Amino acid sequence: xxxxxxxxxxxxxxxxxxxxxxxxxxxxxxxxxxxxxxxxxxxxxxxxxxxxxxxxxxxxxxxxxxxxxxxxxxxxxxxxxxxxxxxxxxxxxxxxxxxxxxxxxxxxxxxxxxxxx
Amino acid sequence: xxxxxxxxxxxxxxxxxxxxxxxxxxxxxxxxxxxxxxxxxxxxxxxxxxxxxxxxxxxxxxxxxxxxxxxxxxxxxxxxxxxxxxxxxxxxxxxxxxxxxxxxxxxxxx
Numbered sequence: 001x002x003x004x005x006x007x008x009x010x011x012x013x014x015x016x017x018x019x020x021x022x023x024x025x026x027x028x029x030x031x032x033x034x035x036x037x038x039x040x041x042x043x044x045x046x047x048x049x050x051x052x053x054x055x056x057x058x059x060x061x062x063x064x065x066x067x068x069x070x071x072x073x074x075x076x077x078x079x080x081x082x083x084x085x086x087x088x089x090x091x092x093x094x095x096x097x098x099x100x101x102x103x104x105x106x107x108x109x110x111x112x113x114x115x116x117x
Numbered sequence: 118x119x120x121x122x123x124x125x126x127x128x129x130x131x132x133x134x135x136x137x138x139x140x141x142x143x144x145x146x147x148x149x150x151x152x153x154x155x156x157x158x159x160x161x162x163x164x165x166x167x168x169x170x171x172x173x174x175x176x177x178x179x180x181x182x183x184x185x186x187x188x189x190x191x192x193x194x195x196x197x198x199x200x201x202x203x204x205x206x207x208x209x210x211x212x213x214x215x216x217x218x219x220x221x222x223x224x225x226x227x
Contacts, residue, residue, distance in 0.1 A: 031213070033213075033215075035217075042203075042217055042218070042219040042220060043203065043217035043220075044217075045214040045216065048213045048214055050213070055213045056214050090161065105151075105163055106163070106215065107162075107163075108161040108162065110160055111160075
C-alpha cells in the first residue's frame with residue numbers, strides 16, 4: 001500500500017513569505033503528526049491531528065499552523081517565514097483508534113525540504 | 118517535561134564487534150520508548166519499541182526504569198547497520214507526541 005506522501009519535496013522561499021505543505025497519510029490512518037528536523041535541534045514535534053482536531057501542539061510560535069481534512073489529509077502552514085524556518089518538515093501518520101491513549105507507531109513521509117533565503 | 122538524551126553523536130565500530138547506542142530519558146510517569154532508524158537516503162522508520170520486547174535485525178533494547186535508560190544493543194554489528202539512530206519517548210495518556218533524542222550516527226567499518 002502507498003506510504004505517507006508529502007508535497008512538495010523541495011521548495012525555496014524568501015523571508016516574509018508564507019508556505020503550505022501537504023501530507024497524505026497511509027490509507028486508514030487517522031492520526032497525522034508533523035515534525036521539524038534541523039541539524040541543530042534535531043526532530044521537534046510541531047502538532048498532531050486526529051479526526052480534524054488538533055490534540056497536541058509543540059513549542060512553536062503561532063506562525064506555524066496546521067489543519068486536517070475529513071479524508072485525514074493534512075496541511076501545515078508557516079507564515080512570515082524567517083531564515084530559521086529552513087528545515088526538513090516531516091509528516092507521519094499512525095493507525096491510532098479513537099480513545100486509544102497509547103503511544104503512536106509512526107510511519108514517516110520523505111519530508112518537505114524548505115529553504116528560506 | 119519529557120526529555121531524551123543520546124550522549125553520543127557519532128559511534129564507530131568494526132564489523133563483527135558489539136555495539137551499544139545509549140539512550141537516557143526523563144519523564145514523570147510510565148513512558149513508552151522507541152528506537153527509530155534512518156538509513157542513507159531512506160525515510161525515518163521504526164526499528165523497535167519496548168512494549169514489543171522483540172529483536173529486530175539482531176537489535177534489542179531493554180527499558181531500565183531505575184536508570185531511566187533504553188540502550189540499543191547488537192552483539193555483532195554489520196556494515197548494513199550503518200545509519201542514524203534516534204531514541205524516542207511517548208508519554209502514556211493524552212500526549213500523542215514523540216520526543217526524540219538528537220540521534221547517534223553509527224558507522225560500521227569493514
